[in-house]
Amino acid sequence: MSVPAGQHTVRRHNLALVLREVAGPEPLSRAGVAARTGLTRGTVSSLVEELIAAGLVAELAAERGGPGRPASPLRLDPSGPAGLGLEVGVEAVGACVVDLSGAVRAHRTTASDHRDDAPDAALARLASLAVDVMAEAALPIAGATVAIPGVIGPDGVLERAPNLPRWVDVDVGSALSERLGGLPVRAGNEADLAALAERWAGGPADAIVVSGGIGVGAGILLGGALFPGAGGRAGEIGHVVVDPDGPACHCGGRGCLETVAGLEALAGGDADAVRAAGRALGIALTGAVHLLDVPAVVLGGDYPGCGPPLLEAVRAELAARVFSRAGVDVRFSALGPDAALRGAATAVVQAVLADPGRLIVGNGVRATGSPS
Amino acid sequence: MSVPAGQHTVRRHNLALVLREVAGPEPLSRAGVAARTGLTRGTVSSLVEELIAAGLVAELAAERGGPGRPASPLRLDPSGPAGLGLEVGVEAVGACVVDLSGAVRAHRTTASDHRDDAPDAALARLASLAVDVMAEAALPIAGATVAIPGVIGPDGVLERAPNLPRWVDVDVGSALSERLGGLPVRAGNEADLAALAERWAGGPADAIVVSGGIGVGAGILLGGALFPGAGGRAGEIGHVVVDPDGPACHCGGRGCLETVAGLEALAGGDADAVRAAGRALGIALTGAVHLLDVPAVVLGGDYPGCGPPLLEAVRAELAARVFSRAGVDVRFSALGPDAALRGAATAVVQAVLADPGRLIVGNGVRATGSPS
Numbered sequence: 001m002s003v004p005a006g007q008h009t010v011r012r013h014n015l016a017l018v019l020r021e022v023a024g025p026e027p028l029s030r031a032g033v034a035a036r037t038g039l040t041r042g043t044v045s046s047l048v049e050e051l052i053a054a055g056l057v058a059e060l061a062a063e064r065g066g067p068g069r070p071a072s073p074l075r076l077d078p079s080g081p082a083g084l085g086l087e088v089g090v091e092a093v094g095a096c097v098v099d100l101s102g103a104v105r106a107h108r109t110t111a112s113d114h115r116d117d118a119p120d121a122a123l124a125r126l127a128s129l130a131v132d133v134m135a136e137a138a139l140p141i142a143g144a145t146v147a148i149p150g151v152i153g154p155d156g157v158l159e160r161a162p163n164l165p166r167w168v169d170v171d172v173g174s175a176l177s178e179r180l181g182g183l184p185v186r187a188g189n190e191a192d193l194a195a196l197a198e199r200w201a202g203g204p205a206d207a208i209v210v211s212g213g214i215g216v217g218a219g220i221l222l223g224g225a226l227f228p229g230a231g232g233r234a235g236e237i238g239h240v241v242v243d244p245d246g247p248a249c250h251c252g253g254r255g256c257l258e259t260v261a262g263l264e265a266l267a268g269g270d271a272d273a274v275r276a277a278g279r280a281l282g283i284a285l286t287g288a289v290h291l292l293d294v295p296a297v298v299l300g301g302d303y304p305g306c307g308p309p310l311l312e313a314v315r316a317e318l319a320a321r322v323f324s325r326a327g328v329d330v331r332f333s334a335l336g337p338d339a340a341l342r343g344a345a346t347a348v349v350q351a352v353l354a355d356p357g358r359l360i361v362g363n364g365v366r367a368t369g370s371p372s
Numbered sequence: 373m374s375v376p377a378g379q380h381t382v383r384r385h386n387l388a389l390v391l392r393e394v395a396g397p398e399p400l401s402r403a404g405v406a407a408r409t410g411l412t413r414g415t416v417s418s419l420v421e422e423l424i425a426a427g428l429v430a431e432l433a434a435e436r437g438g439p440g441r442p443a444s445p446l447r448l449d450p451s452g453p454a455g456l457g458l459e460v461g462v463e464a465v466g467a468c469v470v471d472l473s474g475a476v477r478a479h480r481t482t483a484s485d486h487r488d489d490a491p492d493a494a495l496a497r498l499a500s501l502a503v504d505v506m507a508e509a510a511l512p513i514a515g516a517t518v519a520i521p522g523v524i525g526p527d528g529v530l531e532r533a534p535n536l537p538r539w540v541d542v543d544v545g546s547a548l549s550e551r552l553g554g555l556p557v558r559a560g561n562e563a564d565l566a567a568l569a570e571r572w573a574g575g576p577a578d579a580i581v582v583s584g585g586i587g588v589g590a591g592i593l594l595g596g597a598l599f600p601g602a603g604g605r606a607g608e609i610g611h612v613v614v615d616p617d618g619p620a621c622h623c624g625g626r627g628c629l630e631t632v633a634g635l636e637a638l639a640g641g642d643a644d645a646v647r648a649a650g651r652a653l654g655i656a657l658t659g660a661v662h663l664l665d666v667p668a669v670v671l672g673g674d675y676p677g678c679g680p681p682l683l684e685a686v687r688a689e690l691a692a693r694v695f696s697r698a699g700v701d702v703r704f705s706a707l708g709p710d711a712a713l714r715g716a717a718t719a720v721v722q723a724v725l726a727d728p729g730r731l732i733v734g735n736g737v738r739a740t741g742s743p744s
Contacts, residue, residue, distance in 0.1 A: 151695075159697060160695065160697070162695070206602035206603075218663075220663070222601070222602050223602075228665070229594070229663075229664045229665030229666065230578035230594050230595075230664065230665050230666045230667060231578075231665040231666075231667065231696075232665065233665040233696070234663060234664055234665045235663060236662035236663065236665075237662070237663060239658070239659075239662045239693075239694075239695060240658070240659035240662055240663065241614075241655045241658050241659060241693060242613075242616065243616070244614065244615070244651075244655050251695045252692075252693075252695055253658070253692065253693040253694075253695065254692075254693070279616075283613045283616050284659070286611070286612070286613050286625070287611075287612035287613060287656070287659045287660075287663075288659075288663055290608035290609070290611045290612055291590075291592070291601075291606060291607065291608065291609060291612065291659075291660055291663055291664065292601045292602065292606055292663065292664075293600070293601030293602050293603040293604065293605040293606045293608075294601065294602045294603075295602060295603065320624075320625065320626075321611075321613060321624075321625040321626070322611075322625075323523075323532065323534070323611060323623045323624055323625065324603075324605070325531060325532070
């Protein structure tokens with residue numbers, strides 16, 4: 001659907017421009033926004049009114065900053081449209097609500113093993129958890145993203161999740177949307193959402209973000225954005241071969257990284273298993289760094305819990321094998337094992353901030369998809 | 373350097389537009405170009421005159437195609453500015469000239485082993501070969517690209533070539549330019565140029581193009597263009613680890629693909645070596661396909677000479693290990709071991725076709741970089 005490049009488009013663009021300034025680190029008044037955007041004060045005021053009416057922006061009490069009328073600093077409205085993050089893990093479900101300012105307003109996870117489950121039971125549990133966190137947060141919800149440890153096609157349908165063998169060709173987004181009264185729900189790969197969370201928390205713009213759990217995946221960040229590969233399913237580092245004659249993998253292959261560096265292999269927790277996992281990660285990452293020419297690696301999910309010996313083993317392997325002159329920066333994620341869940345909720349918030357016009361109907365701006 | 377968006381820019385854009393139509397598969401007259409571009413006949417005629425004067429377009433004898441004045445079909449001028457391709461191999465140097473229409477007009481290679489050489493001797497040999505092919509082709513030369521089996525930084529300087537240990541931090545482009553009277557010479561990675569040649573010969577838009585020789589490299593095509601990775605050095609598949617405890621590699625690592633699937637490992641030519649190389653390629657490509665989500669692999673360089681057993685071994689390994697539903701299309705390149713050399717020459721021609729205004733000074737269009 002092409003939008004005519006007229007006044008509606010310009011206004012929509014300017015709404016985003018103003019909101020981006022309000023979301024910036026510095027508190028700005030309307031005059032400050034006008035100065036930074038080059039828009040007139042009149043235009044800024046009208047756009048700000050619209051953003052306030054939509055619950056996206058709040059105006060704080062006026063401060064006297066200098067001569068003239070007092071300036072009222074603007075900020076993102078923490079009671080405005082929030083993002084719902086959902087996660088189907090192999091051994092848990094999770095839900096959280098992140099408000100416009102990025103703060104987590106409600107967060108719950110429940111252990112439940114889905115390895116032998118059909119999707120229905122897990123989705124029912126997850127929908128019920130979603131209702132709980134939405135009630136707890138008591139905020140308007142703009143939409144949801146669900147993180148899944150599997151391969152998601154360009155149409156948003158889960159094609160396959162090696163550790164959830166009964167989840168084949170499941171439209172998880174639609175199934176959850178139905179259970180949540182039609183709330184828009186998009187599905188995303190767990191590792192991709194964890195990588196975005198890493199970036200939104202100030203992480204490196206170019207990095208391989210490995211998410212370690214029962215399954216092992218990665219989100220590849222290039223220039224601050226997710227690298228989709230040719231078909232949108234890039235980053236399946238868990239199935240890079242590290243031991244060609246090694247143990248069988250759930251995926252049908254043999255000697256995949258996941259068989260040595262997944263949580264099941266690490267379950268014993270002894271030093272040898274951690275060293276073997278670190279070595280395997282280093283071998284797989286050597287290939288990834290040579291193929292993608294990426295200067296940084298972030299180890300997330302459950303890996304930080306393995307402690308320094310894992311990090312040291314990965315670093316040693318990369319130092320011995322990668323011939324890039326600059327070396328590879330390897331670090332643990334600071335976000336904890338819920339990075340993907342937070343990323344899922346924040347993805348909704350980021351979409352609102354990037355295009356607030358989508359939420360605002362009337363007054364010259366149409367909601368996307370509404371009949372024109 | 374920003375260009376003012378004025379008449380010069382529009383004219384330069386339109387020159388490229390007209391030339392693209394002339395370069396198309398269908399022979400077009402001026403009227404045909406006008407119909408396809410939406411430009412007026414007067415504008416097209418003036419642009420065509422400019423392109424003819426620059427030696428880029430030729431007008432064939434008029435044909436009577438219907439009522440009215442006879443139409444003269446236009447075509448790229450095969451006597452116009454051509455591209456010089458150069459190649460430094462581990463065991464050879466090569467040079468060729470490709471004309472505007474894509475035809476190879478002169479081509480020579482000379483065996484010479486550079487493993488123990490400092491760059492100077494090889495560059496002198498290559499420059500002399502370049503002079504020979506330019507004399508043979510007797511065409512104006514728009515520029516040159518030199519293919520090198522090594523890592524080239526964003527500044528065009530060769531950082532390192534694992535199989536040419538004395539070639540460290542060499543500005544090969546400038547060194548050759550000096551020896552060739554100031555002709556502009558750019559350096560490119562050998563596998564990247566072979567991948568582009570594959571694409572320009574009608575190959576798949578999304579593919580990993582592996583170039584097998586003494587060294588093993590790959591050019592990664594996404595959406596028809598080279599994927600540079602974060603730092604411009606993507607595609608070093610030869611140093612993906614296929615046997616963690618395997619033999620030492622020239623790169624300093626151990627068990628790299630190159631140690632099993634490089635020409636030195638294949639030199640015996642016996643069936644077992646070919647099968648082992650195919651298996652190793654399949655293992656490395658499994659990782660690459662999972663990381664990049666690319667649906668096709670082209671095996672080029674010296675690999676087609678290994679025959680069907682190599683292809684079958686690679687296909688079997690990928691079929692057993694890759695969990696992509698669509699599978700991976702694996703084929704041999706039809707371009708022969710000189711693909712990189714042809715790609716190097718064609719890269720120059722493609723740059724001329726993409727922006728002919730760069731070559732044309734005066735008459736409203738300035739050459740890039742000329743004082744304004």
